[in-house]
Amino acid sequence: ELKVEQNPLFLSMQEGKNYTIYCNYSTTSDRLYWYRQDPGKSLESLFVLLSNGAVKQEGRLMASLDTKARLSTLHITAAVHDLSATYFCAVDISAGTASKLTFGTGTRLQVTL
Amino acid sequence: NAGVTQTPKFQVLKTGQSMTLQCAQDMNHEYMSWYRQDPGMGLRLIHYSVGAGITDQGEVPNGYNVSRSTTEDFPLRLLSAAPSQTSVYFCASRLLPGRVIPSSYNEQFFGPGTRLTVL
Numbered sequence: 001e002l003k004v005e006q007n008p009l010f011l012s013m014q015e016g017k018n019y020t021i022y023c024n025y026s027t028t029s030d031r032l033y034w035y036r037q038d039p040g041k042s043l044e045s046l047f048v049l050l051s052n053g054a055v056k057q058e059g060r061l062m063a064s065l066d067t068k069a070r071l072s073t074l075h076i077t078a079a080v081h082d083l084s085a086t087y088f089c090a091v092d093i094s095a096g097t098a099s100k101l102t103f104g105t106g107t108r109l110q111v112t113l
Numbered sequence: 114n115a116g117v118t119q120t121p122k123f124q125v126l127k128t129g130q131s132m133t134l135q136c137a138q139d140m141n142h143e144y145m146s147w148y149r150q151d152p153g154m155g156l157r158l159i160h161y162s163v164g165a166g167i168t169d170q171g172e173v174p175n176g177y178n179v180s181r182s183t184t185e186d187f188p189l190r191l192l193s194a195a196p197s198q199t200s201v202y203f204c205a206s207r208l209l210p211g212r213v214i215p216s217s218y219n220e221q222f223f224g225p226g227t228r229l230t231v232l
Contacts (some may be wrong), residue, residue: 101154
């Protein structure tokens with residue numbers, strides 16, 4: 001059974017600081033997603049990582065994937081208040097046409113002024 | 114495109130009542146799925162479908178039924194609601210693996226969610 005673990009579960013950080021969220025998973029996969037969710041809202045796709053060594057950046061967020069270590073990271077650079085949200089990673093296990101996303105429990109990020 | 118739509122947005126049921134959560138997408142995606150989100154547990158897959166007439170169980174299927182008669186619609190039925198089914202439900206859709214278009218990379222699109230309370 002695939003397990004996806006995120007840490008930390010909660011992160012309070014000051015504006016301007018850097019931090020990294022970690023996503024570990026237990027089964028081989030070469031496709032990983034990062035999502036953002038604001039309170040009471042749906043999930044917004046941030047990054048799709050499709051291969052070992054993949055790195056994607058958008059603004060102050062950068063995601064990377066190491067399939068050998070079964071680890072993805074979401075790095076936050078110089079945090080701003082607008083980044084406050086819950087961030088989820090999700091691992092895709094595909095077999096033929098069957099495709100299942102297994103989500104981590106999420107990291108609630110709070111950026112304080 | 115409207116993307117993925119869900120109705121209703123909110124619903125309160127009494128234990129034992131039945132209801133159907135509606136989900137529709139207009140992106141011609143083969144793959145559709147239902148998730149529930151509970152505090153501290155992330156999203157868990159309930160059922161999914163890879164095309165009209167084909168459905169399969171996810172991680173937490175008990176108490177839920179689905180059918181897929183068209184590509185566009187994927188309703189989720191609660192036959193006899195229980196308080197344990199109080200949750201936020203999200204429908205999602207995507208292209209099947211192997212149908213990758215460079216601009217989408219099999220991105221999964223989520224609906225706005227249905228907040229269900231069972232008393």
